[in-house]
Amino acid sequence: MKRARYHHGDLRNALLVATIELVRERGARGFSVSEAARRAGVSITAPYRHFADREAMLAAVALRGFTQLEEVFTSRTEQDPVERLVAIADAYVAFARADPALFEVMFASGIDKESHPDVLARAYRVQELLVDAVGKLTPDDRERRAAEFWSIAHGVAALATEDRLRYLTAEAGSLAGTAVRAWSAGLT
Amino acid sequence: MKRARYHHGDLRNALLVATIELVRERGARGFSVSEAARRAGVSITAPYRHFADREAMLAAVALRGFTQLEEVFTSRTEQDPVERLVAIADAYVAFARADPALFEVMFASGIDKESHPDVLARAYRVQELLVDAVGKLTPDDRERRAAEFWSIAHGVAALATEDRLRYLTAEAGSLAGTAVRAWSAGLT
DNA sequence: GCTTAATGTGTAAGCCTCTAACATTGGAGT
DNA sequence: ACTCCAATGTTAGAGGCTTACACATTAAGC
Numbered sequence: 005m006k007r008a009r010y011h012h013g014d015l016r017n018a019l020l021v022a023t024i025e026l027v028r029e030r031g032a033r034g035f036s037v038s039e040a041a042r043r044a045g046v047s048i049t050a051p052y053r054h055f056a057d058r059e060a061m062l063a064a065v066a067l068r069g070f071t072q073l074e075e076v077f078t079s080r081t082e083q084d085p086v087e088r089l090v091a092i093a094d095a096y097v098a099f100a101r102a103d104p105a106l107f108e109v110m111f112a113s114g115i116d117k118e119s120h121p122d123v124l125a126r127a128y129r130v131q132e133l134l135v136d137a138v139g140k141l142t143p144d145d146r147e148r149r150a151a152e153f154w155s156i157a158h159g160v161a162a163l164a165t166e167d168r169l170r171y172l173t174a175e176a177g178s179l180a181g182t183a184v185r186a187w188s189a190g191l192t
Numbered sequence: 193m194k195r196a197r198y199h200h201g202d203l204r205n206a207l208l209v210a211t212i213e214l215v216r217e218r219g220a221r222g223f224s225v226s227e228a229a230r231r232a233g234v235s236i237t238a239p240y241r242h243f244a245d246r247e248a249m250l251a252a253v254a255l256r257g258f259t260q261l262e263e264v265f266t267s268r269t270e271q272d273p274v275e276r277l278v279a280i281a282d283a284y285v286a287f288a289r290a291d292p293a294l295f296e297v298m299f300a301s302g303i304d305k306e307s308h309p310d311v312l313a314r315a316y317r318v319q320e321l322l323v324d325a326v327g328k329l330t331p332d333d334r335e336r337r338a339a340e341f342w343s344i345a346h347g348v349a350a351l352a353t354e355d356r357l358r359y360l361t362a363e364a365g366s367l368a369g370t371a372v373r374a375w376s377a378g379l380t
Numbered sequence: 381g382c383t384t385a386a387t388g389t390g391t392a393a394g395c396c397t398c399t400a401a402c403a404t405t406g407g408a409g410t
Numbered sequence: 411a412c413t414c415c416a417a418t419g420t421t422a423g424a425g426g427c428t429t430a431c432a433c434a435t436t437a438a439g440c
Contacts, residue, residue, distance in 0.1 A: 011405065011418060033221065033302045038396060047420050052398070054418090112300035114221045117355060128358050147359035151351075152371035156340075159347025163339075167305060170316050171335035183340035183375060190378030199387060199436060226427060235389050237429075242387090246428070 016054040018044040023061050028105040032113035062113050063120040069110040070126040077133045085140040086188050093157040093180040100161035107165050142191050156183050204242040206232040211249050216293040220301035250301050251308040257298040258314040265321045273328040274376050281345040281368040288349035330379050344371050
């Protein structure tokens, strides 16, 4: 029987786990520092030793999310430029649907960019990967085209996680991939 | 000098105005029923005569937003199917950028679909407009293609309002239109 | 005019965030 | 081993928010 120790040992990490769990259960707005502390088995104010405020906890979760997303992208190694983009787009949507809560924290939890430049920087780094991948397809306007590409994938992911896509049933799948295919075919 | 009357006269509307103002200033999370009441010049509990709870106020604002969006879409009357879609996509992004707060309430304020089916229904109705417009371009798979189209426009709008598009400067403009043009060209 | 339903107020319970002072402990340096 | 200190937790408390409930006021139909 493990006695409750004064020092938790791995509180910061435990709090982040509790945070994402809570967002899964109640949404980003339903998350509270108090409840996360309760779940980690510490007093309500203990989290403030590790995070400046409530938002900082969400920002830390978002940061992890972008790191994961980066890994998802770098793991796609298709040779054909189009197929690679299709795979990335579908992987992006799969990532969002696999953990909508994490996706919500990353993009829709109202984290302030000014107070958390690290999160924005990480998001930009992920964007760089897309610029590279898109550059293999069209050397012209890589940045702009990458923004278009990301928008397609992000649009599907955002609408899908919010259940706003009436005609997107589970089996329909690969909506992003199909859209990207059309888009890349249209880039003369 | 107008005396403060017991009955406001147009409280519901005044509260909605205060709500969107507050979201503009502090984001959806920063909005509070108390502050909205304060601005409308009534007691903190008065809003509960008009709205079930805090979320209902945001839902009412979102509903208005979708109505506005519907008007924006129906006002595009370009003849050429492609040009019409390009115009709609750009109008969508312009709508989001003109009032990011409203866009946030509509899509990223965590309004529960179960408790506010009217908002979802209105969103679906807007989607119908897109299905029609896309149908003029490709009769095949209208619903699915419309979902792709909406995703493109929504992706640009969502990323732009969150300042996540590093390479999207103000003058760059029409990113959505360009993407839609490529996409429609690629639909053989 | 009277009555009543609609609309607004006051009070209070129970949550939450975050600050400040105090308690405990693991480790670094001796 | 011992001491001390920085890191990590706790307790107490201020102040804000949501929401229920009882009470006050008034607009509007009869």
